[in-house]
Amino acid sequence: MALGKDEGQMDLQAIVDDIASMMAPRLGEGRVADYIPELANIDPRQFGLAVTTVDGQTFHSGDATTAFSVQSISKVFMLTLALGKAGESIWKRVGREPSGSAFNSIVQLEHEHGIPRNPFINAGAIVITDMVLAGHKPREAIGEFLRFIRFLADDESITIDEKVARSEQATGFRNFALANFMRSFGNLEHPADLVLGTYFHQCALAMSCVQLSRAGLFLANRGTNPLTGFSVVSPKRARRINALMLTCGHYDGSGDFAYHVGLPGKSGVGGGILAIAPGKASIAVWSPGLNKVGNSALGSEALEMLAIRTGWSVFGN
Numbered sequence: 001m002a003l004g005k006d007e008g009q010m011d012l013q014a015i016v017d018d019i020a021s022m023m024a025p026r027l028g029e030g031r032v033a034d035y036i037p038e039l040a041n042i043d044p045r046q047f048g049l050a051v052t053t054v055d056g057q058t059f060h061s062g063d064a065t066t067a068f069s070v071q072s073i074s075k076v077f078m079l080t081l082a083l084g085k086a087g088e089s090i091w092k093r094v095g096r097e098p099s100g101s102a103f104n105s106i107v108q109l110e111h112e113h114g115i116p117r118n119p120f121i122n123a124g125a126i127v128i129t130d131m132v133l134a135g136h137k138p139r140e141a142i143g144e145f146l147r148f149i150r151f152l153a154d155d156e157s158i159t160i161d162e163k164v165a166r167s168e169q170a171t172g173f174r175n176f177a178l179a180n181f182m183r184s185f186g187n188l189e190h191p192a193d194l195v196l197g198t199y200f201h202q203c204a205l206a207m208s209c210v211q212l213s214r215a216g217l218f219l220a221n222r223g224t225n226p227l228t229g230f231s232v233v234s235p236k237r238a239r240r241i242n243a244l245m246l247t248c249g250h251y252d253g254s255g256d257f258a259y260h261v262g263l264p265g266k267s268g269v270g271g272g273i274l275a276i277a278p279g280k281a282s283i284a285v286w287s288p289g290l291n292k293v294g295n296s297a298l299g300s301e302a303l304e305m306l307a308i309r310t311g312w313s314v315f316g317n
């Protein structure tokens with residue numbers, strides 16, 4: 001990672017406060033995801049930003065302690081769990097290429113015989129969840145996932161929002177279509193309703209920006225969480241997860257995010273984004289209004305401002 005501006009001289013709290021105050025007059029921009037009925041009720045006029053540096057300090061501003069639905073950001077953590085269980089063998093069932101299509105697209109799946117392009121589009125994440133489910137009941141897999149998140153964030157208060165999970169369970173017809181389609185190709189081992197019951201709960205994980213920035217810190221620190229000293233993954237695996245976030249973390253907006261922000265990132269339709277500045281910090285931003293490709297509108301812009309102000313980039317400074 002290229003060095004940013006001299007960290008010692010950088011006032012991160014002032015930068016984070018500044019960005020939040022620049023966003024204040026624009027709150028409500030973008031469109032809240034309403035295809036999950038429970039998410040349609042969220043007040044769009046919210047913005048939070050948290051930066052946790054590898055030395056363990058957290059700087060935050062705005063609504064950074066309000067819990068929100070992390071949705072697809074959960075895919076990073078489920079992928080980490082799946083890699084821990086099955087290692088590199090997971091790549092027989094899911095690819096590592098950007099999709100260039102929407103997060104819930106089904107079109108490529110037919111051409112590519114039920115093997116999703118990457119673990120961060122819905123189809124790929126559903127396959128990853130199917131892997132973590134192996135040998136478990138959905139309830140146990142969800143429990144394992146939640147314990148893992150609490151361990152990563154070092155925070156036992158994190159929960160899953162049952163209402164959001166049920167809301168998606170009742171309306172997630174397209175995810176059922178994706179799951180059944182992959183099962184027809186033999187790329188789903190469990191019945192679609194069991195896999196999706198688990199998947200909807202993982203997506204309904206509720207975390208604040210502060211909690212999320214702490215949970216992602218192992219990816220900024222060569223696989224070890226500096227808050228607890230626990231090694232989560234090897235340095236090589238942390239690098240590889242970051243590479244996937246950079247190339248695939250924003251669906252068909254991934255190129256644009258790399259161009260403007262220059263950091264590995266993962267977005268969710270709840271309006272959150274987790275971004276990793278390797279060797280520097282883990283960053284979480286949240287604002288519910290989404291842009292056309294389903295990523296937080298203000299959140300993406302805030303991260304671009306942060307990257308400019310700090311000089312953090314994986315592409316040089």
Ligand SMILES: NC(=O)CC[C@H](N)C(=O)O
Pocket residue numbers: 070071072073103104122168175200203267268269270294
């Ligand atoms: N992009 C997202 O955050 C999508 C997650 C959502 N739970 C879905 O499967 O549709």
